[in-house]
Amino acid sequence: MKKYCRLLFLLTASFSCFSYAENSYVETPTLHGAGDNKAGYETKAYTTNSKALTTRIGKEADLMALVEHPPLGLPTVPIPANNPITVEKIALGRKLFYDRRLSLNNTFSCAMCHVPEQGFSHNELATAVGIEGRSGRRNSPTLFNIAYANILFHDGREDTLEQQIWGPLLAHNEMGNPSPGFVMRKIRALDDYNGLFENVFNKPVSMRTLGMALATYQRSLNSANSPFDQWYYSKQKGAMSLSAIKGFQLFRGKANCIACHSIGKNSALFTDHQLHNTGHGFSVSFNIRPKKQRLLVAPGHYIDIDSDLFDSVSEKKPNDVGLYEITQDPADRWKYKTPTLRNIALTAPYMHDGAFKTLEEVIQFYNNGGIPNDGLDPLIKPLGLTTIETNHLLNFLNSLTGSNVDELIADGFAAPVGDTLN
Ligand code: HEC
Numbered sequence: 022m023k024k025y026c027r028l029l030f031l032l033t034a035s036f037s038c039f040s041y042a043e044n045s046y047v048e049t050p051t052l053h054g055a056g057d058n059k060a061g062y063e064t065k066a067y068t069t070n071s072k073a074l075t076t077r078i079g080k081e082a083d084l085m086a087l088v089e090h091p092p093l094g095l096p097t098v099p100i101p102a103n104n105p106i107t108v109e110k111i112a113l114g115r116k117l118f119y120d121r122r123l124s125l126n127n128t129f130s131c132a133m134c135h136v137p138e139q140g141f142s143h144n145e146l147a148t149a150v151g152i153e154g155r156s157g158r159r160n161s162p163t164l165f166n167i168a169y170a171n172i173l174f175h176d177g178r179e180d181t182l183e184q185q186i187w188g189p190l191l192a193h194n195e196m197g198n199p200s201p202g203f204v205m206r207k208i209r210a211l212d213d214y215n216g217l218f219e220n221v222f223n224k225p226v227s228m229r230t231l232g233m234a235l236a237t238y239q240r241s242l243n244s245a246n247s248p249f250d251q252w253y254y255s256k257q258k259g260a261m262s263l264s265a266i267k268g269f270q271l272f273r274g275k276a277n278c279i280a281c282h283s284i285g286k287n288s289a290l291f292t293d294h295q296l297h298n299t300g301h302g303f304s305v306s307f308n309i310r311p312k313k314q315r316l317l318v319a320p321g322h323y324i325d326i327d328s329d330l331f332d333s334v335s336e337k338k339p340n341d342v343g344l345y346e347i348t349q350d351p352a353d354r355w356k357y358k359t360p361t362l363r364n365i366a367l368t369a370p371y372m373h374d375g376a377f378k379t380l381e382e383v384i385q386f387y388n389n390g391g392i393p394n395d396g397l398d399p400l401i402k403p404l405g406l407t408t409i410e411t412n413h414l415l416n417f418l419n420s421l422t423g424s425n426v427d428e429l430i431a432d433g434f435a436a437p438v439g440d441t442l443n
C-alpha cells in the first residue's frame with residue numbers, strides 16, 4: 022500500500038496528491054515529504070484532469086521539426102542569433118522543464134503550473150499555487166507558441182525566454198529557490214546532468230546556459246494547423262463550420278476583436294504584442310463585482326456566495342495594477358498583455374487572474390463594453406451582439422485548437438520528471 026501512496030504523490034499537477042477515487046484511500050495520512058501534514062486532504066472527492074504519472078502514455082515528438090517547419094498558420098520561429106536551436110539543446114531544456122528537483126524542496130517543476138494536458142496552462146486554478154501551497158496572484162498562461170511572444174508575463178516585464186526563467190525559479194511562491202547559485206549548485210550535484218550542459222554548450226551550467234536550454238525547449242511548443250488555419254490559410258472549405266465562419270466575420274467586423282488579437286496575411290498569432298486596459302483589472306481593484314461571487318475552496322471546486330460575505334471568508338485579492346507596476350505611469354494602470362487566442366479552448370480560466378471560467382463569460386464581458394474607467398482602451402465598447410452572434414463567436418474561438426496538441430502532450434508525458442522518491 023505504501024507504494025501506492027508513493028505513486029499517487031507522483032502525479033504531475035499541484036495538489037494532485039489527493040486526486041484519486043475516494044474509495045481507494047486506505048493508509049493513514051502521513052507527511053508527504055516537506056510541508057504541512059496533509060491529513061484529511063485524501064478524503065476529499067476532488068478529481069483532477071491531470072493524469073497520474075502511472076497512467077500517462079508518453080511518446081517523443083520530433084520537436085525540432087516543429088521549430089524548423091512550424092504548423093500551418095504560424096510564421097517562422099524567431100530564434101535569437103546567440104542561442105541557436107539544436108536537438109540536444111531541446112532535449113536538455115525539456116528535461117529541465119519537467120524536473121521537480123529545480124524547486125527548493127524537489128516537489129515542483131515548471132510543468133506543474135504549465136501542465137501539458139491542460140493547454141500548458143492550469144485549468145484547475147484561477148491563480149497559480151507554488152511550493153508548499155503558496156498562492157500567487159496571477160493565472161498561469163499557456164506556453165503554446167510562446168516562441169513568438171516578444172513581451173512576457175501579463176504585465177510584459179520580461180522580453181526573453183532566456184531571462185524569464187528566473188522569475189519562477191526564485192519566486193518564493195513558485196519554485197522557491199533562494200538564489201541562482203543555489204539552483205546551479207544543485208544541478209551540478211545531480212548525476213543525471215553530468216556532462217549534459219558541457220555537451221550542448223561546451224560550458225557547465227550557468228545562469229545563461231540554464232536559460233538558453235529552457236528557452237529552447239519552450240520554442241518548440243508550436244501548435245497550429247487548427248480548423249481556422251485550414252479554412253483561412255489553406256482554403257479548405259469544409260474545415261470550419263458555418264457558425265464558426267460567421268464568428269470569424271464578427272471577430273474582424275462588428276466585434277472588432279482583431280484590432281488587438283491580430284491576424285496576418287500568411288500567419289496569425291492573435292496578439293498585437295501590446296498591453297491594454299479592458300477594465301477587467303480596474304474592476305478587480307475597485308471591487309466592482311456581481312451580487313454573487315465564486316469562491317475557490319479546493320482546486321477545481323467553487324461555491325457561489327454573496328459578495329458581501331466574500332471578504333470575510335476569502336483572503337483579500339492582492340492588488341494588481343498591471344503595467345503601472347513596471348512603469349509607474351498612471352496611464353498604464355490595469356494594462357495587461359494581449360494574450361494569444363490560439364488553443365484558447367484548452368486554457369481556461371481566462372484573464373490575468375483567471376477570473377472568467379468560460380469563454381462565454383469572456384465574450385459577455387466584451388459584449389458589455391468591458392468595465393468603464395478612465396484608462397479604458399477606446400477599442401473596448403458595448404458590441405450589441407445577439408445570443409446567436411455570441412454563439413458564432415464562441416464557435417470561432419473553439420476552432421483555434423491546433424492539430425498537434427495531443428502530440429505535444431504525449432511528448433511531455435515521455436519526459437522524465439526528476440523523481441527523488443525512487
Ligand atoms: C507556481 C506556478 C508556476 C511555475 C512553477 C512556473 N510558472 Fe511560468 N508562469 C506562472 C504564472 C502565474 C505566470 C504569469 C506571471 C505574471 O504575469 O506575473 C507565468 C508566466 C510564464 C511565462 C510567460 C508567458 C507569457 O505569455 O507571458 C513563461 C515563458 C513561463 N511562465 C515559463 C515558465 C518556466 C520555464 C518555468 C520553470 C522554470 C515556469 N514557468 C514555472 C506560473 C508558474
Ligand code: HEC
Binds near residue numbers: 361383387
Ligand atoms: C483593446 C484590445 C482588445 C480587444 C479589442 C479585445 N481584446 Fe481580448 N484581450 C485583450 C487583453 C489586454 C486581454 C488580457 C486581459 C487580462 O489579462 O486581464 C484579453 C484577453 C482575452 C481573452 C482571455 C485570454 C486568456 O488566455 O486569458 C479572450 C478569450 C479574449 N480576450 C477574446 C477577445 C474577443 C472574443 C474579443 C472581441 C469581442 C476581444 N478579445 C477583444 C485585449 C483585447
